[in-house]
Amino acid sequence: MVGHNLTILLVLVHAVFGSAYRWFNWQYEVTCESDAYIAPVDEDDAAKFLQEQFAVGSHIKVVGNGHGFGNLTQCVDQTLTNKPTYIVSLTNLKDLNIHKDNMTVTFGAGWDVDDLAQELKANNLSFNNLGVERVQNFIGAASTGTHGSGSNIGNIASQIIGLRVLDSQGNLRVISEETNAEEMKAFRISLGALGLITEITIKVQPTYRLKKTTKVLNATSDYSQMYTQIAELYKEHDRMTVWGPHFDWNDETQDWDLEATYFYSYWEPTDYMGASNCTLNYCANGCGDCVCSRQFYAEIEHFIPIEYYAEAATNYTLFQQSQTPRMKAPYNQQMVIQHRTLKGDDTYMSPVNTYNLKPELSGIFAIIEIDWLQEYDNFATLWQNQELAFEFLPRFGEIYNARPHWNKMNAPNATYIQKIFPKLPEFLAIQQRQDPKCQFVNDFLVSQLGITHCAHYLS
Numbered sequence: 179m180v181g182h183n184l185t186i187l188l189v190l191v192h193a194v195f196g197s198a199y200r201w202f203n204w205q206y207e208v209t210c211e212s213d214a215y216i217a218p219v220d221e222d223d224a225a226k227f228l229q230e231q232f233a234v235g236s237h238i239k240v241v242g243n244g245h246g247f248g249n250l251t252q253c254v255d256q257t258l259t260n261k262p263t264y265i266v267s268l269t270n271l272k273d274l275n276i277h278k279d280n281m282t283v284t285f286g287a288g289w290d291v292d293d294l295a296q297e298l299k300a301n302n303l304s305f306n307n308l309g310v311e312r313v314q315n316f317i318g319a320a321s322t323g324t325h326g327s328g329s330n331i332g333n334i335a336s337q338i339i340g341l342r343v344l345d346s347q348g349n350l351r352v353i354s355e356e357t358n359a360e361e362m363k364a365f366r367i368s369l370g371a372l373g374l375i376t377e378i379t380i381k382v383q384p385t386y387r388l389k390k391t392t393k394v395l396n397a398t399s400d401y402s403q404m405y406t407q408i409a410e411l412y413k414e415h416d417r418m419t420v421w422g423p424h425f426d427w428n429d430e431t432q433d434w435d436l437e438a439t440y441f442y443s444y445w446e447p448t449d450y451m452g453a454s455n456c457t458l459n460y461c462a463n464g465c466g467d468c469v470c471s472r473q474f475y476a477e478i479e480h481f482i483p484i485e486y487y488a489e490a491a492t493n494y495t496l497f498q499q500s501q502t503p504r505m506k507a508p509y510n511q512q513m514v515i516q517h518r519t520l521k522g523d524d525t526y527m528s529p530v531n532t533y534n535l536k537p538e539l540s541g542i543f544a545i546i547e548i549d550w551l552q553e554y555d556n557f558a559t560l561w562q563n564q565e566l567a568f569e570f571l572p573r574f575g576e577i578y579n580a581r582p583h584w585n586k587m588n589a590p591n592a593t594y595i596q597k598i599f600p601k602l603p604e605f606l607a608i609q610q611r612q613d614p615k616c617q618f619v620n621d622f623l624v625s626q627l628g629i630t631h632c633a634h635y636l637s
């Protein structure tokens with residue numbers, strides 16, 4: 179880990195002897211060789227680093243904790259460029275100021291979700307939404323629209339009301355809902371493309387307790403019936419996750435066996451004040467200090483207007499079943515289809531943006547996730563399942579207005595992205611201002627967003 183004072187030295191050392199820092203995401207399939215891992219000690223240090231690198235046009239990839247399935251955090255590999263290429267982490271920026279008078283918290287980019295949740299809890303405060311796990315960096319999570327489940331709750335990013343961001347020349351921009359409301363819509367979910375966010379301010383609320391109820395449902399291969407039943411349950415429960423149906427890999431038949439039951443959980447406010455309890459199998463919505471089990475897996479997650487949910491979930495499941503004969507790689511273990519909901523919003527690059535919805539739609543989105551879990555960490559199986567995962571969007575995207583999670587393997591097609599993110603041109607105008615020399619982009623951003631002015635960022 180080095181601060182900016184060592185950066186020039188590093189560049190020189192690299193020029194003379196060659197040096198490298200290899201970046202991996204959480205399950206090692208996203209990787210790249212950079213020149214160094216830079217961790218500025220504070221915002222000024224980060225700004226100086228950017229100023230120096232702007233002159234050279236270095237490639238700079240800011241990362242959180244690499245807890246994603248997509249290529250967002252992939253740096254420009256040393257082998258592809260003659261310019262310096264860096265991984266930058268703002269992990270040292272750990273300031274925190276709690277403002278109970280207006281129920282906001284301002285904190286540095288170094289805060290991880292779990293640490294922040296604990297710190298807020300100690301102050302009887304909490305934020306509104308969490309993903310299944312809490313290992314992400316807070317800004318890393320917000321920057322891709324991380325969410326839990328709740329028809330009346332927005333994603334993590336929707337809580338942001340202000341931030342400080344450095345552009346590629348090291349210039350600081352302070353953005354807030356009060357003074358630049360429109361620009362906030364671009365920066366809440368910025369995909370690392372708009373600069374280094376050094377600090378954010380979020381709305382918080384007094385901590386309150388939620389009671390979690392889990393119930394078992396019978397599975398049936400009449401998927402339409404099953405998902406229609408789930409759609410009805412979503413009308414009854416605002417915060418609900420359906421964990422299933424589950425399919426187990428049968429080595430003999432080379433097919434998926436549908437488990438007889440699956441379950442759903444819903445959360446509702448409670449006045450119970452006794453000891454809290456935590457289930458180990460599923461850790462959503464701040465259920466407690468639990469740790470989820472870990473193995474390689476492929477995953478897709480699509481956001482679909484809830485009105486289309488039952489039909490879409492049926493067709494997603496049927497499509498997966500029809501593709502089973504090609505799942506020849508070893509070590510398949512289980513396939514789980516998971517369902518959540520989320521309130522739509524007004525953030526340019528949010529997967530639940532409501533810009534192109536027909537007026538008769540509610541603005542609530544259903545989330546369909548498919549997880550292909552393995553019994554053994556094997557890359558051939560991972561890649562086989564990822565390849566299949568990429569095929570759902572071209573097949574169902576247009577039909578159901580489906581939007582992929584930014585960090586869960588979306589197929590690169592800028593034409594489709596433009597259609598489901600109508601504010602993409604506004605986002606790209608800010609991107610060009612923030613990063614005129616295309617130092618923050620990588621292949622994923624250029625191809626997904628169709629950043630034409632960065633088409634030749636490697637030359």
Ligand SMILES: Cc1cc2nc3c(=O)[nH]c(=O)nc-3n(C[C@H](O)[C@H](O)[C@H](O)COP(=O)(O)OP(=O)(O)OC[C@H]3O[C@@H](n4cnc5c(N)ncnc54)[C@H](O)[C@@H]3O)c2cc1C
Nearest residue numbers: 242243244245246309310314315318324325369370375585
């Ligand atoms: C096992 C698993 C379970 C998951 N469960 C959920 C879930 O329940 N719900 C859900 O919505 N998602 C879920 N995710 C996805 C995860 O929440 C997102 O991928 C999240 O973005 C990861 O956060 P991170 O800190 O690791 O960020 P990274 O992956 O490191 O970075 C994400 C993006 O943020 C940018 N970034 C990071 N820091 C900064 C900064 N300071 N300034 C500007 N840009 C920055 C990066 O450039 C990148 O574009 C899951 C992922 C995994 C692997």
